[in-house]
Amino acid sequence: MSEISRKRRSSTEVREQIVEQVLSLLWEHPLRDITVKMIMEGTGLSRPSFYIHFNSIPELIEERLGELEQVMIGTTMVWLSSTEDDPQILRTALSGLVEVVVENGATFRAIAEAATLDARLAKTWGGFLAKWDAAVAARIRVGQELGHFPDVDAEWTAFAINRMDAAVLIEAFGKRPQMDPESILESIFQIWKRTLYSSK
Amino acid sequence: MSEISRKRRSSTEVREQIVEQVLSLLWEHPLRDITVKMIMEGTGLSRPSFYIHFNSIPELIEERLGELEQVMIGTTMVWLSSTEDDPQILRTALSGLVEVVVENGATFRAIAEAATLDARLAKTWGGFLAKWDAAVAARIRVGQELGHFPDVDAEWTAFAINRMDAAVLIEAFGKRPQMDPESILESIFQIWKRTLYSSK
DNA sequence: CGCTCGGCTGACATACTGTCAGTCACCTTC
DNA sequence: GAAGGTGACTGACAGTATGTCAGCCGAGCG
Numbered sequence: 001m002s003e004i005s006r007k008r009r010s011s012t013e014v015r016e017q018i019v020e021q022v023l024s025l026l027w028e029h030p031l032r033d034i035t036v037k038m039i040m041e042g043t044g045l046s047r048p049s050f051y052i053h054f055n056s057i058p059e060l061i062e063e064r065l066g067e068l069e070q071v072m073i074g075t076t077m078v079w080l081s082s083t084e085d086d087p088q089i090l091r092t093a094l095s096g097l098v099e100v101v102v103e104n105g106a107t108f109r110a111i112a113e114a115a116t117l118d119a120r121l122a123k124t125w126g127g128f129l130a131k132w133d134a135a136v137a138a139r140i141r142v143g144q145e146l147g148h149f150p151d152v153d154a155e156w157t158a159f160a161i162n163r164m165d166a167a168v169l170i171e172a173f174g175k176r177p178q179m180d181p182e183s184i185l186e187s188i189f190q191i192w193k194r195t196l197y198s199s200k
Numbered sequence: 201m202s203e204i205s206r207k208r209r210s211s212t213e214v215r216e217q218i219v220e221q222v223l224s225l226l227w228e229h230p231l232r233d234i235t236v237k238m239i240m241e242g243t244g245l246s247r248p249s250f251y252i253h254f255n256s257i258p259e260l261i262e263e264r265l266g267e268l269e270q271v272m273i274g275t276t277m278v279w280l281s282s283t284e285d286d287p288q289i290l291r292t293a294l295s296g297l298v299e300v301v302v303e304n305g306a307t308f309r310a311i312a313e314a315a316t317l318d319a320r321l322a323k324t325w326g327g328f329l330a331k332w333d334a335a336v337a338a339r340i341r342v343g344q345e346l347g348h349f350p351d352v353d354a355e356w357t358a359f360a361i362n363r364m365d366a367a368v369l370i371e372a373f374g375k376r377p378q379m380d381p382e383s384i385l386e387s388i389f390q391i392w393k394r395t396l397y398s399s400k
Numbered sequence: 401c402g403c404t405c406g407g408c409t410g411a412c413a414t415a416c417t418g419t420c421a422g423t424c425a426c427c428t429t430c
Numbered sequence: 431g432a433a434g435g436t437g438a439c440t441g442a443c444a445g446t447a448t449g450t451c452a453g454c455c456g457a458g459c460g
Binding site for chain 1: 230231232312313316317318319322351352353356357359360361363364366367368371383384386387388390391394395398
């Protein structure tokens with residue numbers, strides 16, 4: 001019988017392995033099918049070990065949202081902080097958004113799924129969306145002070161069009177095979193453009 | 201000790217009581233907090249009795265979707281089957297849609313929640329949305345043959361704007377207090393109108 | 401009156417979660 | 431290089447939900 005030498009690993013090392021395992025499972029299974037047992041079987045550690053590193057699956061997923069949020073802010077800032085009346089800037093921002101979701105679709109899908117499963121994540125996800133609502137509404141109001149976006153209700157429009165983005169991007173890219181990014185980008189861009197950049 | 205006379209009731213009678221109980225619970229709690237035990241405590245019957253009438257909570261909810269779909273088709277047919285280039289007809293259809301969701305918001309929210317929880321309902325819900333996509337896309341193509349809706353990609357636009365409707369209506373009216381129906385109707389109508397009824 | 405039908409239930413099997421006392425590898429400190 | 435502490439790790443347990451099943455019992459029928 002060969003001696004199994006269990007090298008002890010650092011905490012962050014194991015954490016990363018668990019996250020990696022979850023992300024790969026998420027491309028294959030809906031969140032409802034993923035259990036702690038299933039995750040840990042891919043790591044060679046016992047199930048209770050999971051709870052040393054994370055409090056729950058939703059909490060693990062919640063961590064990813066924070067990281068992705070930073071990236072998304074980076075890619076959309078070009079429009080959010082602009083003051084020009086040029087839809088192409090909006091297109092660039094949306095294009096960046098599409099790119100992020102294409103790469104992290106399973107994570108976003110899992111966040112949305114876990115939001116219906118876990119009260120804490122529901123709140124975080126709601127807050128995340130609300131932040132975008134506020135940012136887009138603010139951008140619209142800035143434009144309106146410059147005479148752009150006539151007859152648009154900043155708050156409600158931001159709310160509606162952001163929900164569209166979230167729902168469309170998650171459904172289009174949340175699982176494989178993904179839909180065509182070009183077509184999705186074009187369709188949501190057209191909706192944004194016509195809603196904001198054309199008057200009655 | 202007074203004798204508890206358990207009058208035996210008809211199957212449909214009990215079914216209706218269970219459904220009623222679930223619907224009332226849904227306005228108070230997210231689906232994740234609702235258990236079979238909780239449902240049956242409100243009926244004076246035991247937990248296993250639930251399984252005589254329904255196979256699972258998601259399946260119960262799925263039944264509701266079928267009924268609501270009929271109503272929704274009725275309220276939107278005015279636009280789906282029209283051939284005129286008049287956005288007011290669209291507004292009427294959307295108004296009917298808003299009304300249905302205002303009244304049955306908790307059910308719709310539960311359907312969306314249960315879709316992430318149950319494979320079967322996920323498929324049903326996906327099919328439901330796909331049917332709307334097809335119907336709206338068909339309506340757009342009919343209009344385009346008459347020269348309306350220039351430069352609109354029928355399929356992708358239908359997909360995107362339907363997801364907006366679903367996400368917005370469920371978030372706005374899925375729990376109490378609900379958002380203002382007038383504002384929601386106006387904002388989604390504007391987005392539909394500008395997307396379809398205004399060219400580049 | 402006896403029989404069947406079907407609503408109904410207690411009890412069971414199963415599955416997953418989260419916790420905890422205790423073990424063991426590794427690192428410091430002397 | 432021995433002693434002791436730190437923290438990763440685990441087996442076992444308790445809790446709670448689901449779905450099933452053998453069997454009870456009330457109601458209606460012949």
